[in-house]
Amino acid sequence: MSLLEVGLVAQLALALLAVTAAVAAPTPLRPLLAGGATLLMGLSGVATGALALGGRTGIVSAPLTVGLGLDARMTLAPDRLGGLFMLLAGAVGAVAALYSVGYARGPAGSRTGCAAFAVFLLGLQLVPASGDVVAFLLTWELMAIGSTILVLAEHGRRDQVRSAGLWYAAMTHLSFLFLLAGFAVLTVAGHSSSFAALAAGRISGDQAGLAFVLLTIGFATKAGLVPVHVWLPRAHPEAPSHVSAVMSAAMVKMGVYGVVLTVTRLLPGGPRWWGLVVLALALPSALYGILQASVTSDLKRLLAYSTTENVGLILSAVAISMLAASSGDSAVAGVAMVAALMLTVSHAAFKTVLFLGAGALLHATAERDLDRLGGLVRSMPRTAVAFGVACLGAAALPVTSGFAAEWVLMQARIHGDSRDQLTSALLPAAIAVVALTAGLALLTFVKAFGIAFMARPRSPGATTAHEVNRPMTAAVLIGAAAVLALGLAPGLTATAAATALRSAGVVGAVGAATTTSAAAAVGTGAGWGVALPGIGAHLDPLALTLLALAVTLPVVLVTWLLARRHPRRDVDLVWGGGGVRTSPRMPYTATSFAEPLVRVFDDALQPTRDLRVTHAQESRYLVQEVSFHQHLDDRVEKSLYRPAIAMLDRAGDLARLMQNGSMHRYLGFSFVALLVVLVAVAW
């Protein structure tokens, strides 16, 4: 039994232990015991993933007794790419489990909640370990069921939870349906359900195209791309925060894993239109996601839409890689695929911190509406630091992981191929979309941090907020440290990504390109930086930081000298702007912060506004009270899903004509059915 197999079995055993602890432990100890066991399971996932990434191999295979005399087996055999994603899922899960020790109280800390969390994480860590279609679909479904139960955890407290759970369950099973169909086509065409055999089988032609389309739709639904993103802004806000962190940072990434698995291993070297399909899904998602995020004031909804944006960026990198590979530009293909994986890792790091931080805010203030937060940097300094670092990462500013990843993406993009007309028209548009996305992300996260943590409290909850308990602060601080560390040493992520793409099974055009060039095109530059010799560029954030410190030091010195001579003076009113600055109604809110943007994108967002002015009795010119309400619907949902749901409703109504509860009618149906059968038999 190899070390890798031990790791896989250990995950199963620890999951079992966590479930046992969740069921058997008394209520006060449950979060500690179940959370601790889940934490260990996450860490074993990290270790196993690292082993697989390092090239170790191992197979765990179990027979499935389906009956019917079929000899079905499920196989776990992670390759390097799967190892990277298992490492990612394990790390996110471990941090979230640590957080849950302090956070899981009430419904989220119930027996069901704790057990479902362990099962969810197990599914998540085993999806990238799957070595065949059966194992993939089983672990995928384990992950889906576990997360659905968790989304529903707080259904007793808020009505929206049920609707969110329903949307999530419907969309996640839609995803499963498409995956099932896609894998069925693959299995039939390749005469095998093992990934290794499918990769060696080189499926091509119409069957490959059909499988690609079905799988892409399935994975895109899980990844939250527009227009199948509708579950994200519902399920993420309603789930307990440690669950939304794992869903957004790791589960959504399994959609990305699926796409990368499909295009590099199962169906490598696809035709050009595949890349265009992925690009056409990815770019609108990035833009639409961030536009919705920038105008919403619900913090967790904002983070959910930002996930759609980030997955859009990641898949646009995958699409650039596919396009470059199909025109034979292997250096760019390799760099773009590495960029996709770096973005994935970076997003996992900062989104974990952001969701956990949002949970801490919710815990401390009972508010998740930015309009009612504010001034929390004083009462929650540690959460503020971690959240601030993660915001820098989300806005792709130096020197965070997001910055390095986006830099690699832009490098891949400007060196993208311009040999044929379609790409030469598409690439500048793609760059513009990504740039606008980056600009709006900047605004979004300045808003998220500035409104929540700065200025003054805007609600009683925010006024009386206190720092959260130790496991929670430890979790967010560890995450923030990871965001910074991966930003200072992006060479680590780049090397891991390049290694992951060197999978034994990777063949074909995209695969070959990434195999040969990912190693050649990406290396650790001087120090811990990332170098792209394939396209002649390098980035060393550590040196950049040193330079920044060197130029800032004199400024700090001068400030210090001046401060010694002229200390600060505290005053009540610096510049009153009417003399009422003590009122918490004066500072800008998140809604007012985004107002100029809503105006600029008025046509795209179509907000509904309700402005009521009550005049004073004495004169129409005196205003007694003004109330303003703005509502921003998700337009895709409104124009695409509402009609579809209405149609289904009508179909249901029509079906009810047949089923009106009358016993006579049902007996009539049975009689007709019997007649039909008799006639059919007699024929």
Add this chain to the structure above:
Amino acid sequence: MSATVTTMLLVAVQCGLLLALAPVRVGLMRQVRARLEGRAGAGVLQPWRDLAKLARKEPLRAPGVRFGGALPVLLMGASLLLVALLPLLQTATLVAVPDDLFVVVSVLLLGTVAIALLGLDSGTAFGGMGASRHMTVAALVEPTILVAVYALSIPVGTSNLSAIVSARLDHPATVVAPVSLLALVALFIVVIAETGRLPVDNPSTHLELTMIHEAMILESSGRDLGWVEYASWLRLGALLALVANLAAPWGVVQHLHVLAVLIAMVALVLKVAVLGAAIASGEVFLAKLRLFRVPELLAGSFVLAFLAVTASYLTV
């Protein structure tokens, strides 16, 4: 090794030069404007006197303001880093920190974020208003910057600014090529928007309907205000110098020599002075755009940048 030391020395000289002359440039622009409007003006050294005065004053702190002292220092650091990264005097750059355009843009945005947070931190209606408008403009400017940069980098095949500048020195004809002109005009509009000049923002107004930059720093005082002002001047100075160097790369040192460095310094000062005076003269005839007309201007600059990219494909 010695090459690295000389490069570092040159970077230091570049920072010193811009630090010394950024306030003078502001003074010059104000003076040009004053004279054209028939006023006497305060002299080109007035900004330096203002800075000295602000340094001697005690800063005020309102209750609830936490970063009133730290953010201005951060902003100044970001501006200095921007100056250190740009190829203004020479085309040789630090080996470990190449003047990659994406890095430069990120450093620029770091400053943008620092000043927006300063506005939000003040906890007043004005601060938030300024921050909101500032970030909206910054978000809309971003596509133009990157697409213009892309257009400039296509002929050279790299996004390193120094490589772009030296390619222009080696082939002067490329400077007046349509690609280059379109991209430069787009970049110029972006610089105007990003640094808050007319017609996007009026640097000399305190009218709440129109102000962006001033609204964010309304609560700052003493050395805090001094740093913010100094950093903003430095930022505009650096970006103007960059546009000037892209439009007229002559004088930039390619082969290291003491005399060449001196010539480069004189050339840089002249280029920036001419560009600054031109902007100041132009501003005399401009009114500020309504805030919600600004996106149209930015969309216009984006179209120019996009045309530049398209043109570059046609010529390649």
